[in-house]
Amino acid sequence: MESDAHPAGSRPPLRHLTLLPTTAAALLGVVAIAVGGRLEVPMVPVPMSLQTYAVGVVAGLLGWLRGGATVGLYLAAGAFGAPVFAGGSGGVAHLAGPTAGYLVGFAVAAVLVGALAERGWTQGWGRSILVMVLGHAVILGLGAAWLGHATDWGTAYRSGFEPFLIGAVAKSVLATATLFAVGAMPPRAGTR
Numbered sequence: 001m002e003s004d005a006h007p008a009g010s011r012p013p014l015r016h017l018t019l020l021p022t023t024a025a026a027l028l029g030v031v032a033i034a035v036g037g038r039l040e041v042p043m044v045p046v047p048m049s050l051q052t053y054a055v056g057v058v059a060g061l062l063g064w065l066r067g068g069a070t071v072g073l074y075l076a077a078g079a080f081g082a083p084v085f086a087g088g089s090g091g092v093a094h095l096a097g098p099t100a101g102y103l104v105g106f107a108v109a110a111v112l113v114g115a116l117a118e119r120g121w122t123q124g125w126g127r128s129i130l131v132m133v134l135g136h137a138v139i140l141g142l143g144a145a146w147l148g149h150a151t152d153w154g155t156a157y158r159s160g161f162e163p164f165l166i167g168a169v170a171k172s173v174l175a176t177a178t179l180f181a182v183g184a185m186p187p188r189a190g191t192r
Contacts, residue, residue, distance in 0.1 A: 022066055029058040029070035030077060033106070034084035045098045045147065046160050047086045048167055052139050055106045056113055056132045056175035060122050061184050064114030071110040075103060101146025105139035112138055122179055132172030140164055 036050035059067035078084045079092045086099065095103060113135040122128040140161050148156035 022062075025062060026066065026070040026073055029054075029062065029067070030074045030084065032058060033071070033074045034077075034082075037084060037086040038088055040086055042087075043163065044159070045151075046102060046143065046164075048164060049086050050171065051086065051106070052109075052136055052168065053171040053175050053178075055110055055139070056135050056172065057178050059110040059113035059135070060117045060128075060131075060175065060179045061182070062114060063118045064111045067114035068107060068111040071107045075107065078103075098147055098150055099143070102139055102143030104146070105142035108142060109135035109138040117184075122176070122184065125176060125180075128176040128179060129172050132175045133169060136164075136168035136172060140168060 033051050033054040036052075036054035038049075040047040040049035055071060058070050061067070062070060074084055075095070078090045079095055081090045083090045085094050085103070094100065113131055116122065116131045116134070121131045144156045144161040147160040151159075
């Protein structure tokens with residue numbers, strides 16, 4: 001019997017899981033974000049990694065509450081020294097250093113992307129890419145704003161925002177493709 005909430009050919013999104021599967025999904029989300037931090041292009045003062053891609057996918061799958069909680073768990077693990085931040089680093093100093101704004105941006109973006117996903121904004125390629133770009137803009141905006149306090153605003157823009165724009169769009173497309181591949185974004189009618 002098919003449910004009206006999940007059209008034929010789509011799998012239920014992970015944001016509707018019960019406690020044990022939700023806990024497992026959150027732990028896998030933390031691992032995915034951490035692995036994304038190991039896949040980086042070294043840049044100064046902020047490396048380019050796949051963490052923002054992972055944040056978008058986790059939020060798109062889990063929704064605003066569980067996605068935000070997953071990112072919160074990731075940040076707590078990193079603060080307590082787990083090697084989950086970019087380059088396999090950890091420690092509370094990262095939450096006050098030059099990348100702190102980006103880390104806070106992860107949580108804000110997860111809530112935003114998750115909330116929009118729950119409202120159906122990831123149910124089509126164009127809108128899903130837009131949602132992921134918005135999530136990246138939040139991360140980059142908060143990151144550059146924080147970086148601007150440690151340096152000057154021009155340097156923060158040139159080294160903490162502008163170099164990441166093309167990557168943000170590419171990762172937004174990749175995150176949308178991932179949601180489609182796992183069935184969280186059912187194909188539009190007539191595309192099967």
